Amino acid sequence: xxxxxxxxxxxxxxxxxxxxxxxxxxxxxxxxxxxxxxxxxxxxxxxxxxxxxxxxxxxxxxxxxxxxxxxxxxxxxxxxxxxxxxxxxxxxxxxxxxxxxxxxxxxxxxxxxxxxxxxxxxxxxxxxxxxxxxxxxxxxxxxxxxxxxxxxxxxxxxxxxxxxxxxxxxxxxxxxxxxxxxxxxxxxxxxxxxxxxxxxxxxxxxxxxxxxxxxxxxxxxxxxxxxxxxxxxxxxxxxxxxxxxxxxxxxxxxxxxxxxxxxxxxxxxx
Amino acid sequence: xxxxxxxxxxxxxxxxxxxxxxxxxxxxxxxxxxxxxxxxxxxxxxxxxxxxxxxxxxxxxxxxxxxxxxxxxxxxxxxxxxxxxxxxxxxxxxxxxxxxxxxxxxxxxxxxxxxxxxxxxxxxxxxxxxxxxxxxxxxxxxxxxxxxxxxxxxxxxxxxxxxxxxxxxxxxxxxxxxxxxxxxxxxxxxxxxxxxxxxxxxxxxxxxxxxxxxxxxxxxxxxxxxxxxxxxxxxxxxxxxxxxxxxxxxxxxxxxxxxxxxxxxxxxxxxxxxxxxxxxxxxxxxxxxxxxxxxxxxxxxxxxxxxxxxxxxxxxxxxxxxxxxxxxxx
Amino acid sequence: xxxxxxxxxxxxxxxxxxxxxxxxxxxxxxxxxxxxxxxxxxxxxxxxxxxxxxxxxxxxxxxxxxxxxxxxxxxxxxxxxxxxxxxxxxxxxxxxxxxxxxxxxxxxxxxxxxxxxxxxxxxxxxxxxxxxxxxxxxxxxxxxxxxxxxxxxxxxxxxxxxxxxxxxxxxxxxxxxxxxxxxxxxxxxxxxxxxxxxxxxxxxxxxxxxxxxxxxxxxxxxxxxxxxxxxxxxxxxxxxxxxxxxxxxxxxxxxxxxxxxxxxx
Numbered sequence: 001x002x003x004x005x006x007x008x009x010x011x012x013x014x015x016x017x018x019x020x021x022x023x024x025x026x027x028x029x030x031x032x033x034x035x036x037x038x039x040x041x042x043x044x045x046x047x048x049x050x051x052x053x054x055x056x057x058x059x060x061x062x063x064x065x066x067x068x069x070x071x072x073x074x075x076x077x078x079x080x081x082x083x084x085x086x087x088x089x090x091x092x093x094x095x096x097x098x099x100x101x102x103x104x105x106x107x108x109x110x111x112x113x114x115x116x117x118x119x120x121x122x123x124x125x126x127x128x129x130x131x132x133x134x135x136x137x138x139x140x141x142x143x144x145x146x147x148x149x150x151x152x153x154x155x156x157x158x159x160x161x162x163x164x165x166x167x168x169x170x171x172x173x174x175x176x177x178x179x180x181x182x183x184x185x186x187x188x189x190x191x192x193x194x195x196x197x198x199x200x201x202x203x204x205x206x207x208x209x210x211x212x213x214x215x216x217x218x219x220x221x222x223x224x225x226x227x228x229x230x231x232x233x234x235x236x237x238x239x240x241x242x243x244x245x246x247x248x249x250x251x252x253x254x255x256x257x258x259x260x261x262x263x264x265x266x267x268x269x270x
Numbered sequence: 271x272x273x274x275x276x277x278x279x280x281x282x283x284x285x286x287x288x289x290x291x292x293x294x295x296x297x298x299x300x301x302x303x304x305x306x307x308x309x310x311x312x313x314x315x316x317x318x319x320x321x322x323x324x325x326x327x328x329x330x331x332x333x334x335x336x337x338x339x340x341x342x343x344x345x346x347x348x349x350x351x352x353x354x355x356x357x358x359x360x361x362x363x364x365x366x367x368x369x370x371x372x373x374x375x376x377x378x379x380x381x382x383x384x385x386x387x388x389x390x391x392x393x394x395x396x397x398x399x400x401x402x403x404x405x406x407x408x409x410x411x412x413x414x415x416x417x418x419x420x421x422x423x424x425x426x427x428x429x430x431x432x433x434x435x436x437x438x439x440x441x442x443x444x445x446x447x448x449x450x451x452x453x454x455x456x457x458x459x460x461x462x463x464x465x466x467x468x469x470x471x472x473x474x475x476x477x478x479x480x481x482x483x484x485x486x487x488x489x490x491x492x493x494x495x496x497x498x499x500x501x502x503x504x505x506x507x508x509x510x511x512x513x514x515x516x517x518x519x520x521x522x523x524x525x526x527x528x529x530x531x532x533x534x535x536x537x538x539x540x541x542x543x544x545x546x547x548x549x550x551x552x553x554x555x556x557x558x559x560x561x562x563x564x565x566x567x568x569x570x571x572x573x574x575x576x577x578x579x580x581x582x583x584x585x586x587x588x589x590x591x592x593x594x595x596x597x598x599x600x
Numbered sequence: 601x602x603x604x605x606x607x608x609x610x611x612x613x614x615x616x617x618x619x620x621x622x623x624x625x626x627x628x629x630x631x632x633x634x635x636x637x638x639x640x641x642x643x644x645x646x647x648x649x650x651x652x653x654x655x656x657x658x659x660x661x662x663x664x665x666x667x668x669x670x671x672x673x674x675x676x677x678x679x680x681x682x683x684x685x686x687x688x689x690x691x692x693x694x695x696x697x698x699x700x701x702x703x704x705x706x707x708x709x710x711x712x713x714x715x716x717x718x719x720x721x722x723x724x725x726x727x728x729x730x731x732x733x734x735x736x737x738x739x740x741x742x743x744x745x746x747x748x749x750x751x752x753x754x755x756x757x758x759x760x761x762x763x764x765x766x767x768x769x770x771x772x773x774x775x776x777x778x779x780x781x782x783x784x785x786x787x788x789x790x791x792x793x794x795x796x797x798x799x800x801x802x803x804x805x806x807x808x809x810x811x812x813x814x815x816x817x818x819x820x821x822x823x824x825x826x827x828x829x830x831x832x833x834x835x836x837x838x839x840x841x842x843x844x845x846x847x848x849x850x851x852x853x854x855x856x857x858x859x860x861x862x863x864x865x
């Protein structure tokens with residue numbers, strides 16, 4: 001525990017230093033912040049346009065889809081803010097700079113997260129967070145203590161699940177640097193896919209991007225329960241409480257894959 | 271902590287080979303095994319300063335990466351400060367310092383002082399200790415005037431002083447320096463060397479140093495190791511190296527007037543420039559006195575001197591396989 | 601001319617060496633193609649089989665076509681020239697005895713030819729594995745489609761040439777590049793076919809150059825403009841935007857060159 005707190009303090013310092021560095025290029029920072037917010041908000045605009053054409057998608061109305069967008073968008077944004085930096089591993093490996101991370105007594109993922117931290121990515125969390133709040137208020141939810149708790153737990157779990165996806169897909173670069181873009185199918189693809197009800201996709205998409213890569217637990221599974229929304233897949237009620245456990249399992253797997261990646265790097269040096 | 275009798279670095283039959291893939295045809299790759307380090311054994315004791323030399327691609331940096339926990343050996347054993355580098359990498363990282371002359375570990379956009387403060391948090395060293403060390407290094411390396419300057423605006427020499435400090439603030443027992451003087455001006459080079467000598471003398475820090483600059487080795491190290499084609503081909507004192515490989519001496523003769531290359535027993539003429547000629551001889555076959563006597567006997571000599579071999583030339587000869595007889599003991 | 605041909609050929613070859621990256625890109629484009637296809641099918645179902653005048657097959661085909669057209673038209677950005685401006689290498693380009701815009705166009709054509717084949721075709725074929733896609737009804741439509749794609753690539757080039765040149769004034773033009781990509785993605789039909797927009801928004805989208813890059817070639821492919829007049833109208837609109845943007849690029853290049861000459865870079 002003391003060790004964890006001490007690590008956290010180091011992390012905070014390193015992140016602070018990166019923010020100070022970036023703040024020297026203020027104009028660029030603000031412009032990026034704006035475009036990051038706009039990129040994410042665009043997905044919401046698409047949803048609004050679609051609901052202007054039809055009253056429901058997959059039997060879900062706009063409020064229900066907005067909750068999905070909010071949960072998925074906020075978790076994705078937080079994962080993007082804190083963990084997506086592991087993507088840069090491809091660049092570090094190619095330029096031979098990864099060695100430096102191995103020579104410091106801090107976890108490598110933490111070092112990457114801190115040294116590549118970009119506060120502008122906070123823009124990606126804004127539309128998701130705002131939409132989530134508005135949609136939950138607008139939705140006809142029968143609020144109980146359990147359901148209130150479900151929201152922050154879901155967001156935290158979702159962030160961890162997206163983070164794990166980033167770590168696993170970034171690990172590819174330890175073996176081959178060229179195939180980096182495949183990662184986007186899972187990270188950006190997953191983030192996008194779960195803005196809509198899972199049951200609109202064919203079984204193979206659901207299996208791959210919902211259950212094998214367990215991103216269904218980020219938004220769809222808890223939203224079904226929270227909103228009593230149409231549930232054509234017949235998911236059981238108790239599944240809504242699975243996200244924290246799925247998150248822990250995802251993190252364990254991600255750590256193992258990352259460690260294997262580092263071992264591969266250490267045996268080839270490239 | 272490290273006991274005095276325990277080596278700081280221990281390599282025993284250390285080996286590393288890589289599999290490289292070459293494109294062969296449209297989609298297939300041909301695999302080939304490349305041996306970078308081939309059974310290297312040596313130990314470095316506490317407080318030693320060792321120069322580690324070798325041409326590019328000889329296996330120098332591969333060895334260093336295995337010692338510091340970046341690369342897994344494919345054979346043999348390595349122990350650094352009593353730890354197994356790969357398995358105990360984080361713990362080892364706390365106790366060693368590494369400087370790669372070509373890569374920075376400082377925060378590019380921030381004042382130099384900020385980098386030092388951040389490293390205090392990275393290594394989580396005690397506050398007192400950190401402040402004392404920092405004050406000492408700032409003083410020794412004369413960094414006061416540019417502590418507040420962003421790293422990107424520092425000269426190479428100033429930056430290198432920062433790099434050294436960054437690698438040493440956490441009191442490492444071993445510091446590994448990869449080309450620490452490359453590209454530096456004379457003044458900075460001297461500052462860096464003086465600093466390393468003081469560090470080694472006052473704190474007993476063990477130093478392993480790779481370099482292309484043999485002046486570094488001559489001035490800093492009592493021991494030098496040369497690696498080539500993955501093998502250590504010399505390990506010993508700098509003086510012993512000269513004795514072992516410096517088997518040839520050169521006599522520089524200024525003749526009274528220009529003449530064709532002199533024919534003198536047991537010598538070869540390696541250069542002619544007007545009245546000046548260079549004659550090389552092997553000191554195991556003859557002595558300088560004999561050679562001088564023979565020259566004077568066949569030509570009118572105006573002046574004459576004997577040149578000691580430069581260590582640089584010797585190392586070059588070793589690399590290129592021109593060494594007289596590598597098997598001869600020093 | 602011979603030189604520009606060589607530039608284009610080299611560019612084609614250079615891009616063809618990134619095999620892994622190409623395969624990875626195909627995977628990602630295909631995945632997004634499928635995701636958008638299934639979402640639009642759900643929308644079509646909710647709309648009683650047709651929305652915006654398009655049926656399911658048309659919406660699905662559009663999803664894969666847009667993914668196929670992204671790479672070739674450079675819809676998601678291209679910053680090599682801006683990078684050369686930032687590093688100052690562009691001075692070398694300006695001193696070449698070839699026009700800078702022509703040089704980059706040649707290089708773009710080589711790259712575009714490769715990416716259309718290697719990154720554009722596979723997502724559509726992979727989409728056809730699961731779905732019955734709409735294919736051009738006749739040879740004339742195929743011909744019009746190829747012409748439309750060529751023009752779309754040209755518009756993509758002319759647009760990115762302009763955004764890259766802003767680096768002469770901004771140095772870091774990545775923010776501008778991102779904003780352009782954003783607007784392009786929305787109004788160009790990359791996120792949604794513009795036929796699903798409210799009427800006023802669709803009209804706006806069709807009056808901007810972005811629709812000329814992805815929306816129009818896809819519509820031509822699917823036979824949405826089935827009269828000769830309709831096809832010529834679309835191709836003319838693309839050609840018009842191409843001309844406008846090329847001229848804008850020339851003007852910007854002139855200003856940039858004067859800036860370099862006067863300020864020395």
